[in-house]
Ligand code: CTP
């Protein structure tokens with residue numbers, strides 16, 4: 001396979017990849033979740049192994065076998081994802097946040113199953129905001145440009161901005177080096193074999209990634225990271 005015939009251009013590098021979607025529990029049997037399948041993060045981890053990296057995959061509810069040669073840390077909630085990513089990032093050259101952490105979690109988790117009421121009144125769930133893991137990594141590394149940090153964003157165009165427009169604003173807000181932006185309107189991308197994206201860089205450049213496999217996007221992303229991180233830490 002042409003995708004496996006890569007240089008060992010990540011040899012000696014430690015990379016952390018997060019994948020999947022977190023779950024936030026309402027009670028012992030119910031949670032709030034999202035549509036992230038974990039396929040893209042797994043493809044990124046697999047591509048990094050093929051290129052010689054030491055890879056830690058922080059996997060949130062992916063339900064898929066991890067690629068061979070990857071060190072896997074399984075997590076469920078955003079709090080667990082946060083702790084696992086921050087712990088692994090301390091030794092990392094690159095962190096790729098392909099996971100979809102829940103932005104909010106229930107303010108209270110019921111210790112017992114929430115029951116229907118006789119009077120027909122329905123529960124109201126109060127939510128609190130989760131920490132932004134990516135923004136925290138950027139903040140805590142200070143002026144050091146290590147680790148090199150990559151974010152993902154699933155966007156739809158709307159009356160305020162295009163997909164790329166939302167992505168550019170998000171990249172600036174987050175302060176990471178690269179943001180991979182997927183257009184998820186019309187059922188594209190989620191759980192699919194194929195993807196298409198644009199890779200936005202903090203220096204203003206854009207790399208369009210034509211429709212293709214998630215493995216192809218993974219290798220294009222590593223090409224960009226190697227080129228840019230190599231320049232930063234010769
Ligand atoms: N992210 C994170 N921690 C969070 C939320 C998001 O680290 N609590 C990361 C994601 O893994 C992704 C990037 O931030 O790499 C962008 O996620 P996204 O959900 O698009 O950004 P948000 O800031 O949550 O913006 P939105 O309101 O559009 O959801």
Ligand code: CA
Pocket residue numbers: 101102103
């Ligand atoms: Ca979000």
